[in-house]
Amino acid sequence: MKRQAKLSYLLGLLEIGAKDRMVKASTSFVSTLFRVSQQSSSRILSELQDMGYLEKEIREGVIWLKLTDRALDELISLKDDLERALKNPGVFEFEGRVFSGYREGAYYVSKRAYRKQFYRKLGFDPYPGTLNVRLEDPDLIRLNQRLRNLKGIHILGFEDVERSYGGVMTFKAKINDEVSGALIVATRTVYGPDVLEFIAPVYLREKLDLNDGERVRIKVYLTEPSG
Amino acid sequence: MKRQAKLSYLLGLLEIGAKDRMVKASTSFVSTLFRVSQQSSSRILSELQDMGYLEKEIREGVIWLKLTDRALDELISLKDDLERALKNPGVFEFEGRVFSGYREGAYYVSKRAYRKQFYRKLGFDPYPGTLNVRLEDPDLIRLNQRLRNLKGIHILGFEDVERSYGGVMTFKAKINDEVSGALIVATRTVYGPDVLEFIAPVYLREKLDLNDGERVRIKVYLTEPSG
Numbered sequence: 001m002k003r004q005a006k007l008s009y010l011l012g013l014l015e016i017g018a019k020d021r022m023v024k025a026s027t028s029f030v031s032t033l034f035r036v037s038q039q040s041s042s043r044i045l046s047e048l049q050d051m052g053y054l055e056k057e058i059r060e061g062v063i064w065l066k067l068t069d070r071a072l073d074e075l076i077s078l079k080d081d082l083e084r085a086l087k088n089p090g091v092f093e094f095e096g097r098v099f100s101g102y103r104e105g106a107y108y109v110s111k112r113a114y115r116k117q118f119y120r121k122l123g124f125d126p127y128p129g130t131l132n133v134r135l136e137d138p139d140l141i142r143l144n145q146r147l148r149n150l151k152g153i154h155i156l157g158f159e160d161v162e163r164s165y166g167g168v169m170t171f172k173a174k175i176n177d178e179v180s181g182a183l184i185v186a187t188r189t190v191y192g193p194d195v196l197e198f199i200a201p202v203y204l205r206e207k208l209d210l211n212d213g214e215r216v217r218i219k220v221y222l223t224e225p226s227g
Numbered sequence: 228m229k230r231q232a233k234l235s236y237l238l239g240l241l242e243i244g245a246k247d248r249m250v251k252a253s254t255s256f257v258s259t260l261f262r263v264s265q266q267s268s269s270r271i272l273s274e275l276q277d278m279g280y281l282e283k284e285i286r287e288g289v290i291w292l293k294l295t296d297r298a299l300d301e302l303i304s305l306k307d308d309l310e311r312a313l314k315n316p317g318v319f320e321f322e323g324r325v326f327s328g329y330r331e332g333a334y335y336v337s338k339r340a341y342r343k344q345f346y347r348k349l350g351f352d353p354y355p356g357t358l359n360v361r362l363e364d365p366d367l368i369r370l371n372q373r374l375r376n377l378k379g380i381h382i383l384g385f386e387d388v389e390r391s392y393g394g395v396m397t398f399k400a401k402i403n404d405e406v407s408g409a410l411i412v413a414t415r416t417v418y419g420p421d422v423l424e425f426i427a428p429v430y431l432r433e434k435l436d437l438n439d440g441e442r443v444r445i446k447v448y449l450t451e452p453s454g
Contacts, residue, residue, distance in 0.1 A: 004235040011308060016377070016449045017317020024451040032378040075309060081238060082306040086299075090244020150243070151259040222243045223250045 001047050007078055009034055010071050022064040092147055092220040094140050096133040098210050105130030113158040121153050122182050124201040131204045133196040133216055144193045148185055173220045183220055228274050234305055236261055237298050249291040319374055319447040321367050323360040325437050332357030340385040348380050349409050351428040358431045360423040371420045375412055400447045410447055
Protein backbone atom coordinates (compact mmCIF):
# COMPACT_ATOMS: atom_id res chain seq x y z
CA MET A 1 0.00 0.00 0.00
CA LYS A 2 1.34 3.42 -0.90
CA ARG A 3 1.95 5.92 1.86
CA GLN A 4 -0.47 8.43 0.34
CA ALA A 5 -3.34 5.97 -0.05
CA LYS A 6 -2.75 4.83 3.52
CA LEU A 7 -3.02 8.36 4.87
CA SER A 8 -6.28 8.88 3.03
CA TYR A 9 -7.78 5.71 4.55
CA LEU A 10 -6.57 6.75 8.00
CA LEU A 11 -8.17 10.19 7.52
CA GLY A 12 -11.47 8.52 6.59
CA LEU A 13 -11.38 6.40 9.73
CA LEU A 14 -10.50 9.45 11.81
CA GLU A 15 -13.44 11.35 10.35
CA ILE A 16 -15.94 8.72 11.39
CA GLY A 17 -14.60 8.92 14.93
CA ALA A 18 -12.26 5.93 15.29
CA LYS A 19 -9.87 8.02 17.39
CA ASP A 20 -10.74 7.64 21.04
CA ARG A 21 -13.03 4.64 20.85
CA MET A 22 -13.93 1.61 18.77
CA VAL A 23 -16.42 2.37 16.00
CA LYS A 24 -18.66 -0.13 14.28
CA ALA A 25 -17.68 -0.58 10.66
CA SER A 26 -19.34 -3.08 8.35
CA THR A 27 -17.51 -3.94 5.15
CA SER A 28 -20.07 -2.01 3.14
CA PHE A 29 -19.64 1.06 5.37
CA VAL A 30 -15.86 0.91 5.02
CA SER A 31 -16.05 0.41 1.26
CA THR A 32 -18.23 3.52 0.97
CA LEU A 33 -15.81 5.43 3.17
CA PHE A 34 -12.72 4.33 1.22
CA ARG A 35 -14.52 4.44 -2.15
CA VAL A 36 -13.29 0.98 -3.08
CA SER A 37 -14.99 -2.38 -3.57
CA GLN A 38 -16.02 -4.42 -0.53
CA GLN A 39 -13.31 -6.92 -1.37
CA SER A 40 -10.64 -4.23 -1.47
CA SER A 41 -11.84 -2.67 1.76
CA SER A 42 -11.34 -5.96 3.65
CA ARG A 43 -7.83 -6.26 2.28
CA ILE A 44 -7.02 -2.64 3.15
CA LEU A 45 -8.22 -3.05 6.73
CA SER A 46 -6.06 -6.16 7.15
CA GLU A 47 -3.03 -4.36 5.75
CA LEU A 48 -3.57 -1.37 8.01
CA GLN A 49 -3.82 -3.71 10.99
CA ASP A 50 -0.65 -5.58 9.99
CA MET A 51 1.18 -2.26 9.73
CA GLY A 52 0.16 -1.33 13.26
CA TYR A 53 -2.29 1.42 12.35
CA LEU A 54 -5.50 -0.25 13.39
CA GLU A 55 -7.02 -2.16 16.28
CA LYS A 56 -9.70 -4.53 15.09
CA GLU A 57 -12.25 -6.45 17.14
CA ILE A 58 -15.10 -8.70 16.14
CA ARG A 59 -18.15 -8.38 18.38
CA GLU A 60 -21.09 -10.62 17.58
CA GLY A 61 -19.91 -10.97 14.00
CA VAL A 62 -19.45 -7.24 13.47
CA ILE A 63 -16.14 -5.44 12.97
CA TRP A 64 -15.17 -2.59 15.29
CA LEU A 65 -12.17 -0.41 14.53
CA LYS A 66 -9.94 2.08 16.30
CA LEU A 67 -6.86 3.93 15.07
CA THR A 68 -3.61 3.36 16.97
CA ASP A 69 -1.39 6.13 18.31
CA ARG A 70 0.95 5.41 15.43
CA ALA A 71 -1.82 6.19 12.94
CA LEU A 72 -2.71 9.40 14.77
CA ASP A 73 0.95 10.46 14.85
CA GLU A 74 1.18 10.14 11.08
CA LEU A 75 -1.99 12.14 10.53
CA ILE A 76 -0.77 14.87 12.88
CA SER A 77 2.57 14.93 11.05
CA LEU A 78 0.84 15.35 7.71
CA LYS A 79 -1.24 18.22 9.08
CA ASP A 80 1.92 19.85 10.47
CA ASP A 81 3.74 19.42 7.15
CA LEU A 82 0.87 21.06 5.29
CA GLU A 83 0.61 23.92 7.77
CA ARG A 84 4.31 24.59 7.67
CA ALA A 85 4.59 24.40 3.90
CA LEU A 86 1.57 26.67 3.35
CA LYS A 87 2.87 29.21 5.84
CA ASN A 88 6.44 29.22 4.72
CA PRO A 89 6.85 27.59 1.32
CA GLY A 90 10.39 26.88 0.26
CA VAL A 91 11.78 27.20 3.77
CA PHE A 92 12.36 24.75 6.64
CA GLU A 93 12.78 26.47 10.00
CA PHE A 94 14.73 24.85 12.78
CA GLU A 95 15.56 25.75 16.35
CA GLY A 96 18.09 24.00 18.52
CA ARG A 97 21.01 24.38 20.90
CA VAL A 98 24.66 24.90 20.07
CA PHE A 99 27.00 22.12 21.21
CA SER A 100 30.63 21.20 20.73
CA GLY A 101 31.06 18.34 18.30
CA TYR A 102 34.04 16.17 17.48
CA ARG A 103 35.80 19.15 15.91
CA GLU A 104 36.15 17.14 12.71
CA GLY A 105 34.23 19.80 10.79
CA ALA A 106 37.18 22.17 10.76
CA TYR A 107 39.40 19.52 9.20
CA TYR A 108 36.96 18.72 6.41
CA VAL A 109 35.74 22.22 5.65
CA SER A 110 39.31 23.44 5.24
CA LYS A 111 40.13 20.84 2.57
CA ARG A 112 40.96 22.81 -0.55
CA ALA A 113 38.87 20.67 -2.94
CA TYR A 114 35.80 21.26 -0.79
CA ARG A 115 36.51 24.97 -0.26
CA LYS A 116 36.77 25.64 -3.98
CA GLN A 117 33.34 24.08 -4.52
CA PHE A 118 31.78 25.90 -1.56
CA TYR A 119 32.98 29.15 -3.02
CA ARG A 120 31.74 28.39 -6.50
CA LYS A 121 28.40 26.78 -5.54
CA LEU A 122 27.45 28.59 -2.32
CA GLY A 123 29.16 31.89 -2.95
CA PHE A 124 31.41 32.04 0.11
CA ASP A 125 34.63 30.67 1.50
CA PRO A 126 33.64 29.04 4.79
CA TYR A 127 35.31 29.69 8.11
CA PRO A 128 37.18 26.45 8.88
CA GLY A 129 34.75 24.86 11.30
CA THR A 130 31.10 23.91 11.62
CA LEU A 131 28.60 25.09 14.18
CA ASN A 132 26.81 22.07 15.58
CA VAL A 133 23.20 22.49 16.59
CA ARG A 134 21.21 19.84 18.41
CA LEU A 135 17.46 19.66 17.77
CA GLU A 136 15.22 18.68 20.68
CA ASP A 137 11.72 18.97 19.25
CA PRO A 138 10.74 15.60 17.70
CA ASP A 139 8.87 17.45 14.94
CA LEU A 140 12.07 19.24 13.97
CA ILE A 141 14.07 16.02 14.03
CA ARG A 142 11.48 14.56 11.65
CA LEU A 143 11.76 17.69 9.52
CA ASN A 144 15.51 17.19 9.30
CA GLN A 145 14.93 13.62 8.11
CA ARG A 146 12.66 15.09 5.47
CA LEU A 147 15.37 17.57 4.52
CA ARG A 148 17.90 14.76 4.11
CA ASN A 149 15.59 13.21 1.50
CA LEU A 150 15.74 16.35 -0.58
CA LYS A 151 18.39 17.27 -3.06
CA GLY A 152 20.43 20.30 -2.17
CA ILE A 153 23.53 21.81 -3.69
CA HIS A 154 25.87 18.92 -4.23
CA ILE A 155 29.53 19.19 -3.30
CA LEU A 156 31.48 16.41 -4.97
CA GLY A 157 33.78 14.02 -3.15
CA PHE A 158 37.45 13.71 -4.14
CA GLU A 159 40.66 11.82 -3.40
CA ASP A 160 44.04 12.98 -2.23
CA VAL A 161 47.20 11.02 -1.69
CA GLU A 162 46.10 9.74 1.70
CA ARG A 163 42.41 8.87 1.34
CA SER A 164 39.09 9.60 -0.31
CA TYR A 165 36.54 12.18 0.82
CA GLY A 166 32.81 11.64 0.34
CA GLY A 167 30.30 13.92 -1.31
CA VAL A 168 28.45 16.51 0.76
CA MET A 169 24.93 17.85 0.31
CA THR A 170 24.43 21.49 1.21
CA PHE A 171 21.42 23.80 1.55
CA LYS A 172 21.60 27.56 1.67
CA ALA A 173 20.55 28.70 5.12
CA LYS A 174 20.51 31.63 7.51
CA ILE A 175 21.15 31.61 11.24
CA ASN A 176 19.27 33.88 13.67
CA ASP A 177 18.04 35.89 10.66
CA GLU A 178 21.49 37.44 10.67
CA VAL A 179 24.25 35.43 9.05
CA SER A 180 23.89 33.63 5.71
CA GLY A 181 25.64 30.33 5.29
CA ALA A 182 24.69 26.74 4.55
CA LEU A 183 23.75 23.49 6.18
CA ILE A 184 25.97 20.60 5.27
CA VAL A 185 24.84 16.99 5.26
CA ALA A 186 27.78 14.67 4.77
CA THR A 187 27.00 11.45 2.95
CA ARG A 188 28.69 9.54 5.75
CA THR A 189 27.94 11.68 8.77
CA VAL A 190 28.51 10.57 12.34
CA TYR A 191 25.45 12.56 13.44
CA GLY A 192 21.83 11.47 13.48
CA PRO A 193 18.89 13.58 12.28
CA ASP A 194 18.88 15.44 15.61
CA VAL A 195 21.97 17.39 14.54
CA LEU A 196 22.47 20.24 12.06
CA GLU A 197 25.92 21.33 10.88
CA PHE A 198 26.08 24.94 9.79
CA ILE A 199 28.89 26.65 7.91
CA ALA A 200 29.31 30.38 7.27
CA PRO A 201 31.98 32.78 6.01
CA VAL A 202 32.59 34.00 9.58
CA TYR A 203 33.41 32.51 12.98
CA LEU A 204 29.86 32.23 14.29
CA ARG A 205 30.57 31.67 17.99
CA GLU A 206 32.28 35.05 18.03
CA LYS A 207 30.07 36.91 15.56
CA LEU A 208 26.81 35.86 17.29
CA ASP A 209 28.35 35.51 20.77
CA LEU A 210 27.29 31.88 21.09
CA ASN A 211 28.18 29.43 23.82
CA ASP A 212 27.27 25.79 24.23
CA GLY A 213 23.64 25.31 25.19
CA GLU A 214 22.42 28.56 23.63
CA ARG A 215 19.45 28.51 21.29
CA VAL A 216 19.73 29.40 17.62
CA ARG A 217 17.20 29.51 14.79
CA ILE A 218 18.13 28.27 11.33
CA LYS A 219 16.15 28.87 8.15
CA VAL A 220 16.95 26.48 5.31
CA TYR A 221 16.10 27.41 1.72
CA LEU A 222 14.97 24.40 -0.25
CA THR A 223 14.71 25.37 -3.87
CA GLU A 224 16.96 23.92 -6.48
CA PRO A 225 20.33 25.64 -6.67
CA SER A 226 21.23 27.73 -9.71
CA GLY A 227 24.77 26.26 -9.67
CA MET B 228 -3.13 9.20 -10.91
CA LYS B 229 -4.78 8.56 -7.56
CA ARG B 230 -6.01 11.49 -5.53
CA GLN B 231 -3.77 10.61 -2.60
CA ALA B 232 -0.59 10.31 -4.65
CA LYS B 233 -1.41 13.61 -6.34
CA LEU B 234 -1.72 15.42 -2.99
CA SER B 235 1.63 14.09 -1.89
CA TYR B 236 3.32 15.39 -5.05
CA LEU B 237 1.63 18.76 -4.62
CA LEU B 238 2.84 18.90 -1.01
CA GLY B 239 6.39 18.19 -2.17
CA LEU B 240 6.22 21.02 -4.69
CA LEU B 241 4.75 23.33 -2.08
CA GLU B 242 7.58 22.49 0.32
CA ILE B 243 10.26 23.51 -2.14
CA GLY B 244 8.50 26.84 -2.55
CA ALA B 245 6.52 26.54 -5.80
CA LYS B 246 3.68 28.56 -4.29
CA ASP B 247 4.19 32.21 -5.06
CA ARG B 248 6.83 31.94 -7.73
CA MET B 249 8.33 29.64 -10.34
CA VAL B 250 10.99 27.33 -8.95
CA LYS B 251 13.69 25.62 -10.94
CA ALA B 252 13.20 21.89 -10.99
CA SER B 253 15.38 19.52 -12.98
CA THR B 254 14.05 16.03 -13.59
CA SER B 255 16.56 14.61 -11.13
CA PHE B 256 15.51 17.14 -8.47
CA VAL B 257 11.84 16.29 -8.98
CA SER B 258 12.50 12.55 -8.93
CA THR B 259 14.31 12.92 -5.59
CA LEU B 260 11.43 15.02 -4.28
CA PHE B 261 8.74 12.57 -5.43
CA ARG B 262 10.86 9.50 -4.65
CA VAL B 263 10.19 8.01 -8.07
CA SER B 264 12.33 7.31 -11.13
CA GLN B 265 13.27 10.18 -13.46
CA GLN B 266 10.99 8.70 -16.10
CA SER B 267 8.04 8.60 -13.71
CA SER B 268 8.69 12.13 -12.49
CA SER B 269 8.38 13.52 -16.04
CA ARG B 270 5.10 11.69 -16.53
CA ILE B 271 3.77 12.87 -13.15
CA LEU B 272 4.61 16.51 -13.94
CA SER B 273 2.80 16.26 -17.28
CA GLU B 274 -0.25 14.72 -15.65
CA LEU B 275 -0.34 17.38 -12.95
CA GLN B 276 -0.12 20.05 -15.63
CA ASP B 277 -2.92 18.43 -17.67
CA MET B 278 -5.11 18.36 -14.56
CA GLY B 279 -4.61 22.07 -14.03
CA TYR B 280 -2.42 21.84 -10.93
CA LEU B 281 0.82 23.04 -12.36
CA GLU B 282 2.25 25.86 -14.45
CA LYS B 283 5.31 24.73 -16.35
CA GLU B 284 7.84 26.85 -18.23
CA ILE B 285 11.04 25.96 -20.00
CA ARG B 286 13.76 28.59 -19.67
CA GLU B 287 17.02 27.88 -21.45
CA GLY B 288 16.29 24.17 -21.45
CA VAL B 289 15.46 24.05 -17.74
CA ILE B 290 12.02 23.35 -16.26
CA TRP B 291 10.46 25.87 -13.88
CA LEU B 292 7.30 25.00 -11.94
CA LYS B 293 4.59 26.77 -9.97
CA LEU B 294 1.46 25.39 -8.33
CA THR B 295 -1.87 26.78 -9.52
CA ASP B 296 -4.56 28.17 -7.20
CA ARG B 297 -6.45 24.95 -7.74
CA ALA B 298 -3.55 22.94 -6.37
CA LEU B 299 -3.26 25.23 -3.35
CA ASP B 300 -7.00 25.00 -2.71
CA GLU B 301 -6.77 21.22 -2.53
CA LEU B 302 -3.81 21.32 -0.17
CA ILE B 303 -5.61 23.82 2.08
CA SER B 304 -8.72 21.61 2.03
CA LEU B 305 -6.70 18.58 3.08
CA LYS B 306 -5.15 20.54 5.94
CA ASP B 307 -8.61 21.73 7.03
CA ASP B 308 -9.99 18.18 6.86
CA LEU B 309 -7.17 16.89 9.02
CA GLU B 310 -7.53 19.72 11.55
CA ARG B 311 -11.25 19.25 11.82
CA ALA B 312 -11.10 15.47 12.10
CA LEU B 313 -8.34 15.57 14.73
CA LYS B 314 -10.19 18.18 16.77
CA ASN B 315 -13.62 16.63 16.53
CA PRO B 316 -13.43 13.04 15.33
CA GLY B 317 -16.74 11.48 14.38
CA VAL B 318 -18.52 14.81 14.06
CA PHE B 319 -19.08 17.27 11.20
CA GLU B 320 -20.06 20.74 12.41
CA PHE B 321 -22.10 23.05 10.21
CA GLU B 322 -23.42 26.57 10.55
CA GLY B 323 -25.97 28.16 8.26
CA ARG B 324 -29.15 30.19 8.01
CA VAL B 325 -32.72 28.98 8.21
CA PHE B 326 -34.81 29.47 5.07
CA SER B 327 -38.22 28.43 3.82
CA GLY B 328 -38.01 25.65 1.29
CA TYR B 329 -40.58 24.21 -1.07
CA ARG B 330 -42.53 22.78 1.88
CA GLU B 331 -42.25 19.35 0.28
CA GLY B 332 -40.50 18.03 3.38
CA ALA B 333 -43.72 17.89 5.39
CA TYR B 334 -45.38 15.77 2.74
CA TYR B 335 -42.58 13.24 2.59
CA VAL B 336 -41.72 13.06 6.27
CA SER B 337 -45.35 12.35 7.16
CA LYS B 338 -45.55 9.29 4.87
CA ARG B 339 -46.24 6.35 7.14
CA ALA B 340 -43.67 3.99 5.56
CA TYR B 341 -40.92 6.59 6.18
CA ARG B 342 -42.15 7.45 9.70
CA LYS B 343 -42.06 3.85 10.84
CA GLN B 344 -38.45 3.56 9.72
CA PHE B 345 -37.46 6.91 11.29
CA TYR B 346 -38.88 5.69 14.58
CA ARG B 347 -37.16 2.34 14.42
CA LYS B 348 -33.80 3.50 13.07
CA LEU B 349 -33.46 7.01 14.52
CA GLY B 350 -35.48 6.57 17.69
CA PHE B 351 -38.06 9.34 17.17
CA ASP B 352 -41.22 10.13 15.28
CA PRO B 353 -40.40 13.29 13.34
CA TYR B 354 -42.49 16.43 13.35
CA PRO B 355 -44.01 16.58 9.85
CA GLY B 356 -41.68 19.08 8.25
CA THR B 357 -38.01 19.72 7.65
CA LEU B 358 -35.97 22.69 8.76
CA ASN B 359 -33.98 23.94 5.78
CA VAL B 360 -30.58 25.45 6.46
CA ARG B 361 -28.48 27.17 3.84
CA LEU B 362 -24.69 26.99 4.14
CA GLU B 363 -22.68 30.01 3.05
CA ASP B 364 -19.10 29.08 3.91
CA PRO B 365 -17.55 27.28 0.89
CA ASP B 366 -15.64 25.02 3.29
CA LEU B 367 -18.92 23.88 4.82
CA ILE B 368 -20.49 23.30 1.43
CA ARG B 369 -17.50 21.11 0.59
CA LEU B 370 -17.92 19.36 3.93
CA ASN B 371 -21.54 18.62 3.06
CA GLN B 372 -20.39 17.09 -0.23
CA ARG B 373 -18.04 14.95 1.81
CA LEU B 374 -20.93 13.96 4.06
CA ARG B 375 -23.01 12.93 1.08
CA ASN B 376 -20.27 10.47 0.13
CA LEU B 377 -20.57 8.76 3.50
CA LYS B 378 -23.02 6.10 4.44
CA GLY B 379 -25.52 7.06 7.11
CA ILE B 380 -28.59 5.36 8.45
CA HIS B 381 -30.45 4.17 5.41
CA ILE B 382 -34.23 4.67 5.16
CA LEU B 383 -35.60 2.44 2.43
CA GLY B 384 -37.79 3.64 -0.42
CA PHE B 385 -41.23 2.16 -1.00
CA GLU B 386 -44.22 2.23 -3.32
CA ASP B 387 -47.82 3.11 -2.69
CA VAL B 388 -50.77 2.99 -5.06
CA GLU B 389 -49.88 6.32 -6.65
CA ARG B 390 -46.13 6.31 -7.05
CA SER B 391 -42.74 5.21 -5.71
CA TYR B 392 -40.70 6.98 -3.06
CA GLY B 393 -36.90 6.93 -3.10
CA GLY B 394 -34.52 5.88 -0.36
CA VAL B 395 -33.27 8.48 2.10
CA MET B 396 -29.91 8.63 3.87
CA THR B 397 -29.97 10.03 7.39
CA PHE B 398 -27.35 11.02 9.92
CA LYS B 399 -27.99 11.57 13.61
CA ALA B 400 -27.48 15.22 14.40
CA LYS B 401 -28.07 17.93 16.97
CA ILE B 402 -29.11 21.53 16.39
CA ASN B 403 -27.82 24.41 18.50
CA ASP B 404 -26.51 21.85 21.03
CA GLU B 405 -30.10 21.60 22.18
CA VAL B 406 -32.41 19.42 20.11
CA SER B 407 -31.47 15.97 18.82
CA GLY B 408 -32.72 14.94 15.41
CA ALA B 409 -31.26 13.91 12.09
CA LEU B 410 -30.10 15.25 8.77
CA ILE B 411 -31.82 13.73 5.80
CA VAL B 412 -30.26 13.41 2.36
CA ALA B 413 -32.82 12.28 -0.18
CA THR B 414 -31.45 10.22 -3.03
CA ARG B 415 -33.19 12.54 -5.46
CA THR B 416 -33.03 15.87 -3.66
CA VAL B 417 -33.84 19.18 -5.29
CA TYR B 418 -31.22 20.89 -3.16
CA GLY B 419 -27.53 21.25 -3.84
CA PRO B 420 -24.75 20.70 -1.28
CA ASP B 421 -25.33 24.19 0.11
CA VAL B 422 -28.51 22.99 1.84
CA LEU B 423 -29.07 20.82 4.91
CA GLU B 424 -32.48 19.35 5.77
CA PHE B 425 -32.97 18.67 9.46
CA ILE B 426 -35.76 16.68 11.10
CA ALA B 427 -36.57 16.45 14.80
CA PRO B 428 -39.34 15.13 17.05
CA VAL B 429 -40.50 18.72 17.70
CA TYR B 430 -41.50 21.80 15.69
CA LEU B 431 -38.12 23.50 15.64
CA ARG B 432 -39.15 26.98 14.53
CA GLU B 433 -41.25 27.20 17.67
CA LYS B 434 -39.06 25.25 20.06
CA LEU B 435 -35.92 27.25 19.16
CA ASP B 436 -37.75 30.42 18.17
CA LEU B 437 -36.29 30.45 14.67
CA ASN B 438 -37.18 32.76 11.79
CA ASP B 439 -35.87 32.83 8.26
CA GLY B 440 -32.34 34.19 8.05
CA GLU B 441 -31.34 33.20 11.57
CA ARG B 442 -28.15 31.25 12.18
CA VAL B 443 -28.14 27.71 13.52
CA ARG B 444 -25.35 25.26 14.30
CA ILE B 445 -25.73 21.60 13.42
CA LYS B 446 -23.49 18.78 14.64
CA VAL B 447 -23.68 15.60 12.58
CA TYR B 448 -22.55 12.29 14.08
CA LEU B 449 -20.85 10.10 11.53
CA THR B 450 -20.33 6.68 12.99
CA GLU B 451 -22.08 3.70 11.60
CA PRO B 452 -25.60 3.31 12.94
CA SER B 453 -26.44 0.50 15.35
CA GLY B 454 -29.76 -0.09 13.56
